[in-house]
Amino acid sequence: MSTDNSLSRTVARPIIARFGFPQLLATTLVLVGATILLGVAAKATGSGLACEANWPQCDAGPYNLFPANLPSFYEWFHRFVAMFAGFAIIGSALAAWRIPSVDKRVATLVILGTILTPIQIVLGRETVLQYEMTILSLHFWTAVLIFVLFVVATAFVWKPRLDRTHVTGALVLTAASLPLHVALSPLALTDITEYSPTVQMIQYAVTLALLAGVIVAVMVGRWRFEDERVRLLLSVAAGLALIVVFLGRRAVMTFNPALDYLYVVASAVLFVVCLGGIWLSRRDPSDSSNSPSR
Template sequence: MSTDSRLLGRGPRWLRRASFRHLLTVTLALVAGTIVLGVAAKATGSGLACQANWPQCDTGPFNLFPASLPSFYEWIHRFVAMFAGFAILGSGAVAWLSSSVDRRVAPLVLVGTVLTPVQVYLGRETVFEYEMAILSLHFWTAILIFSLFAVATVLAWKGSLSRRGMKAGLFTALATLPAHIALSPTDLGVVSSYTPTVQLLQYAVTLALILSVILVSMTGRWWFESRMLAVVLGAVGVLTLGVAYLGRRSVMAFSPMLDSMYIGSAVLLAVALVATLRLTSALEPEGEIKGSV
């Protein structure tokens, strides 16, 4: 069943031509932007810059606008998060109400929608209860929402994806790994100081890695019937989680053991991605991907 049905039958032409998969794509981009801006706010120490006001800031009409550069970081994070929240709720409403949304896509979108109020509450608590446990939970809930919408978006575009898209995902994942390590505060990092800009770039690379691995893992199973490839792709998924988790932990704890585990996971992930590339180059595809989800 196609998710490419029109969202609205009336209104401007561009809106009439919009489809659910386009809505998912925009929502995914907004969620990614919210995460990156949240990292920027934390890295610059701007989380409390709005005078502990939430959801307002510290100046302007109705106390809505920022008064300084630090409060701007927090304000723009909340501003983009607001639009991301509206997009998530809109996607959830379409998934719930439209019979044309595939049964594999709708649950992912609905879970992400249910998690959104939880994420909003956690964002509020980072202002009033600035504790590391709350900050971590806020971050990983955002990553979970991002991953749910990434899977849903890839499913929605299924009929338009080709083997070339899978190869692009593989090369993107392989390119992000050395960039991720280079931007890390480990001994192998090339940065002399883990500045807010470096942190923002590294987390942007993390999102690119997660998205590309999701694309590769899903399209690999669609295009090829191979037990060995399925095992390798499973390892790729687990190792990606390890790189994302240990990369964040090594930033927070600065432990030589965590650094070693992080580098080891990244090396193993690179090996698994190369193995995926070799396997998919040797295997014959099972046929065309039929229909969009």
């Protein structure tokens, strides 16, 4: 058993030494995000039941492995990228587990993402075979949870290189995402034809950027700032971001005036909180960015 363990570490080390574990994790994060957006494209174009509702095959070529038309291509390409994302997730987990220098918190986060991956695959299969709204929602939120786990893990890995300027930048990204998130929602685009597949993909890309921005701001802010006001604002921003993302999804799936109003209010408050965080982060004299151990 120890021989196998030593062998796997010996194999993993040259790979990580050549490409770098932080780069591997960042690549995995990009693939997870791309898979989510391609899933949105498949749903928005009505391609979720393409490939003649086959899974994992499609509807053309040898063994029905390839798409026969454009709708099938959307679904097929989503699965194709998801396959590479799955391989990257497994590879990241193996590297995190086998490389002694990887932080145990990072390993735990990545392994959790790996455990969720087969669940996500089963949910993806069920979206093709059943296409029920409950399954679609579970498929989406499981993907988002995997994305969040890898954002947090990536922030941990890049911690030595992140300072308070990255907090300001992450808050700027979050603040810039909010008006776009609302403007691209069905609340602003009252004509259903305006809420096109392209618009939906852009809105969900903004959603992922919003989540990533808040997570990075909160994590790096707690590492690099002594000012409790900054930390408090970042904690409030994290809570509001979760509300905005959840209610934004509800605005897409259902029409509920009360929830829609709450979504707009939460977005506006989060925007103000981000501006406050940007102001405080730029004027705070305490900078512990040179203390990676924090």
